[in-house]
Amino acid sequence: MAGVRISRAAGALLGAAGMVVPLAVVTAAPAQAASCTTSTGPYQTRVERFLGRPVDGKQSAADCKATQKFQAQHGITPTIGYAGELTWRTMNTMLAQRAAGKTPNAAGKCPTNKGRIACVDLTRQLSWIQDGKKLTYGPVPVRTGRDGAETRTGLKKVYWRDIDHVSSLYNVSMPYSQFFDGGQAFHSVTKSMWNPPGSAGCVNMRVADAKAYWSLLRNGDDVFVYGRKPGT
CATH class of the missing domain: 2.40.440.10 (L,D-transpeptidase catalytic domain-like)
Incomplete structure (x- = not known):
């Protein structure tokens, strides 16, 4: 640059x-919170496990809010709590980073x-x-x-x-x-x-x-x- x-x-x-x-x-001004989706995403089970949610592979209001909070924290859009590819990719990268430890x-x-x-x-x-x-x-x-x-x-x-x-x-x-x-x-x-x-x-x-x-x-x-x- x-x-x-x-x-x-x-x-x-x-x-x-x-x-x-x-x-x-x-740093953009925080946007107004989007509505939570009721749709079950393709990575629902893995996202639930990452977030420490009950793992049943079905979207719930609590699952959505937890996912939405994660998305908002890291600027993932749309911030609607959908367990999609980008959200899971981000979580999977974090898991790989944790696994690296001190080696x-x-x-x-x-x-x-x-x-x-x-x-x-x-x-x-x-x-x-x-x-x-x-x-x-x-x-x-x-x-x-x-x-x-x-x-x-x-x-x-x-x-x-x-x-x-x-x-x-x-x-x-x-x-x-x-x-x-x-x-x-x-x-x-x-x-x-x-x-x-x-x-x-x-x-x-x-x-x-x-x-x-x-x-x-x-x-x-x-x-x-x-x-x-x-x-x-």
């Missing part, structure tokens, strides 16, 4: 690499021969920092590129950092930006990490996690992005 405060050298690099513009970081690289997909490296698993929407085989931070949930604007995979390097970066296209703040592939960067946002459809390429992070990455990473550090985001 382009920024208004950028050095000539960094600007040239960004221009040469091509820009990917993340979504504007804007996110158990499968060895992120290189362990690079020293300090920031890993981004698009499939589980997780990121962490490791040094060799030692986990040094995370794993933490992230919000990556939406369908058609995916966060690009491969081995990268942090090449430019701007703690107070501002987008020149949307005039929005991108705090703790650390660019690693053209206009794609780690940076903080205030919305839910599970808010669909995703960014326009950047790796969105919660504020505390973006701050930690800022303190732990430096220019020249490796970043490895792999997997495929659900729904892309």
